[in-house]
Amino acid sequence: MPTPRRGTSKDQPTAVSATGLRKSYGDKLVLDGVDLHIPAGSVFALLGPNGAGKTTVVKILSTLLSAGEGSGGIRVGGHDLATDPQSVRAAIGVTGQFSAVDGLITGEENMLLMADLHHLPRREGKRVAAELLARFGLTEAAKKPASTYSGGMKRRLDLAMTLVGDPRIIFLDEPTTGLDPRSRHNMWQIIRELLSDGVTVFLTTQYLEEADQLADRIAVLHDGRIAAEGTADELKRLIPGGHIRLRFDDPAAYRSAAVALRDATLAPAPGPARPGGAPDDESLTLQIPSDGTQRELRSLLDWLDSIGVEADELTVHTPDLDDVFFALTGGSDATDQTKETVR
Numbered sequence: 001m002p003t004p005r006r007g008t009s010k011d012q013p014t015a016v017s018a019t020g021l022r023k024s025y026g027d028k029l030v031l032d033g034v035d036l037h038i039p040a041g042s043v044f045a046l047l048g049p050n051g052a053g054k055t056t057v058v059k060i061l062s063t064l065l066s067a068g069e070g071s072g073g074i075r076v077g078g079h080d081l082a083t084d085p086q087s088v089r090a091a092i093g094v095t096g097q098f099s100a101v102d103g104l105i106t107g108e109e110n111m112l113l114m115a116d117l118h119h120l121p122r123r124e125g126k127r128v129a130a131e132l133l134a135r136f137g138l139t140e141a142a143k144k145p146a147s148t149y150s151g152g153m154k155r156r157l158d159l160a161m162t163l164v165g166d167p168r169i170i171f172l173d174e175p176t177t178g179l180d181p182r183s184r185h186n187m188w189q190i191i192r193e194l195l196s197d198g199v200t201v202f203l204t205t206q207y208l209e210e211a212d213q214l215a216d217r218i219a220v221l222h223d224g225r226i227a228a229e230g231t232a233d234e235l236k237r238l239i240p241g242g243h244i245r246l247r248f249d250d251p252a253a254y255r256s257a258a259v260a261l262r263d264a265t266l267a268p269a270p271g272p273a274r275p276g277g278a279p280d281d282e283s284l285t286l287q288i289p290s291d292g293t294q295r296e297l298r299s300l301l302d303w304l305d306s307i308g309v310e311a312d313e314l315t316v317h318t319p320d321l322d323d324v325f326f327a328l329t330g331g332s333d334a335t336d337q338t339k340e341t342v343r
């Protein structure tokens with residue numbers, strides 16, 4: 001089940017904001033004016049193909065890399081990144097491609113090391129370590145060297161280590177890259193639990209499904225800029241291709257529906273002006289353009305009732321995030337996908 005979308009109104013406190021973020025490596029311009037506004041307590045996903053600059057954004061926002069010349073202001077957790085990086089560091093946790101896990105020591109020792117770094121008293125450190133190891137299903141493996149852990153276990157340990165400092169904002173750089181489907185779903189569940197604790201999650205991913213499942217808002221990074229930003233649904237509506245498909249078992253019913261649709265479209269009034277359903281005589285289907293929203297669907301169903309059309313099957317086809325991604329980042333053409341069978 002996708003995570004219920006939380007509100008992201010401008011009234012919420014802002015966890016991360018950046019204006020005109022720029023960065024070059026040598027003469028290679030990677031970020032060319034990236035604006036970000038992430039409300040506290042939400043999940044933000046930065047999507048982009050390999051090399052788009054996602055890790056660079058995370059590194060800058062987490063103080064691991066300085067922003068390029070000409071960048072505007074950056075605030076993380078209410079602190080100015082340029083003037084108060086220490087406070088930013090205290091408010092955030094970072095996991096991802098640059099894992100902090102030391103393979104030579106056990107999971108528990110890794111956790112206790114983090115507790116020391118955060119100056120937790122010994123007894124408190126042990127308690128927090130045990131609690132987090134249990135929460136991430138690592139109690140049994142706690143006394144084994146981290147080098148013996150599977151990829152999924154290492155990621156969980158990495159995240160558990162980050163949580164020792166109780167960060168309010170967590171950067172997850174491609175948290176599930178290379179994980180098998182079960183470990184990936186496991187990680188998604190963990191991320192959802194973080195949110196219920198009120199943590200803000202900044203996620204980078206190449207997996208559109210991951211963004212679709214977890215994120216309140218998604219931004220697509222392309223050519224150094226945000227090519228589009230919105231909820232998964234808003235992004236899907238950016239590209240054409242959504243339609244409703246009506247399928248008939250009986251050729252006679254199909255033909256009369258095709259005529260009814262054509263006549264209704266041609267009739268001057270009343271009723272909504274709709275393009276005629278594109279007929280497909282072989283599969284006995286009619287296709288009607290639609291943005292797939294509930295409001296549209298309701299009005300379409302009313303309209304079909306009013307002109308006496310009753311299909312044997314009605315399906316809603318909306319572009320999925322893959323289509324959006326390809327359309328925005330210059331891949332193959334958008335294709336439609338069956339998302340939901342209504343009846």
Ligand SMILES: Nc1ncnc2c1ncn2[C@@H]1O[C@H](COP(=O)(O)OP(=O)(O)OP(=O)(O)O)[C@@H](O)[C@H]1O
Nearest residue numbers: 025026030048049050051052053054055056057206
């Ligand atoms: N230290 C560096 N020196 C020179 N070029 C770099 C450096 N770090 C990254 N780059 C280049 O900058 C671009 C953006 O890299 P970045 O790692 O931010 O992309 P990404 O979107 O995270 O990619 P991926 O999904 O492959 O991790 C890439 O072309 C990369 O080769």
